[in-house]
Amino acid sequence: MPTIAAPSRSELIEHLLRTRIAGEVATPRENNLAHYRELANGNRYYWLGLELGDRWSDEQDVLAVMAERCGVDEDPEHRQGQDTIDPELTVDGLDRAAALLRKAAQDRQRVLVATGHPGGLLDVHAQTAAALSAVGCDLVRVPLGLTADEGVVAQLAGVAMYERGATLWHTHSPQPMAEILTALPQEGEELPDLVIADHGWAGCAAQFGVETVGYADCNDPALFLGENEGTLSVCVPLDDHVINPRFYEPMTAYLLDAAGLAGPSPLV
Template structure:
């Protein structure tokens, strides 16, 4: 559980900007636009487990959603240099996430937490999993022996992750989550009521019809499109791998406090 003092909304916004979790982020504009273009061109790697079909074939439509829901620069002529995430949108999404976490705790829901970004977001997810478990939620245990993408589906501190070569790997792949969702019924276990994740872990769960909260960066448009279409329940915009993972601790403290889970 976080020991960081709980910031106010304005203090958190200031912190997000200072640490570049939001505001002027490190991901350059050209990288963002490249990913939007790849998604629009039908490259399923950038769909993060969602089935987007032919509904997002115009890069400008993708940009418009990202400007609205993430806070990137809306100008299509801005092709290079700095891009942004609106910190107010980040905190608004955290407030909505807190309400869903509170509901999950009140109803003792079955929850699965996972990350494709263990180098950045593991602390956020682990603290969330611990808080929900302490509140009485039924936390999903990942079946043993699952493999995907030449690696292993592991679980550490209540968080499902991708392991390969004795290391936890950054992955966008939906395959590890797909393996979990396939294996649970085979072992007589129920699927989760709620998934809290990022990257392909979140997209795959949402596509399977599970209520899903996803964290996403400005260069990962698929989850924002899934939210816009109603497939993904909620998407939190943020830089998902800043210089020091402890920079996320005030955000996590704010989230769990707002959810009444501290």
């Protein structure tokens, strides 16, 4: 895949809207509200590895944070139909993430990159891992033989993922990340200085106290709540599985350019 030029902020926003990474996204309002309700009712599947206690037991409070940090419709009476992600908030999140990537590069930090959404975000993460490795960051090698949720923790193109039955799986579970972060000290390895991930991989790392950048869709409120509380460093709102994963290329180019890193150079 060739390197592409980084778009300007306005060009990226136009692209996000056109490809529905933001703006009117595919995730329906009904699904969003159902997930907010499940989180508020204490269903830990929707907590994505964070410990939220009883602080978010009112789904209207969850909706308010999602309107502020993700850009969904703030009207509680909007129960059905389309929902939205604010592209300005997406780019703001990328800018905050870029600042952490820039610091990681300057300090040659130890970085762990992971995804629970290989069908959508693998290339985003692989390009980020490659760019950080190219400037001397120490990419964490996942210890061999780790198992979680009846599968194994794999690593491809510098990105940790969940594999089961010789297939990379979409998973919200925090358990694979928990296995990594527990195993590293046992093998005499330090924890990462920075994690870049999504889903339960990001939530678990943040709960472990590691500085974390997480990508999240509008039906995954936990990471936005984690950012709101200061547990998660940055949460970038986006549709995490659009119809063509190559739609994310301009977004990744913008992120890496803002971080002062080389353009996309995927290892896959």
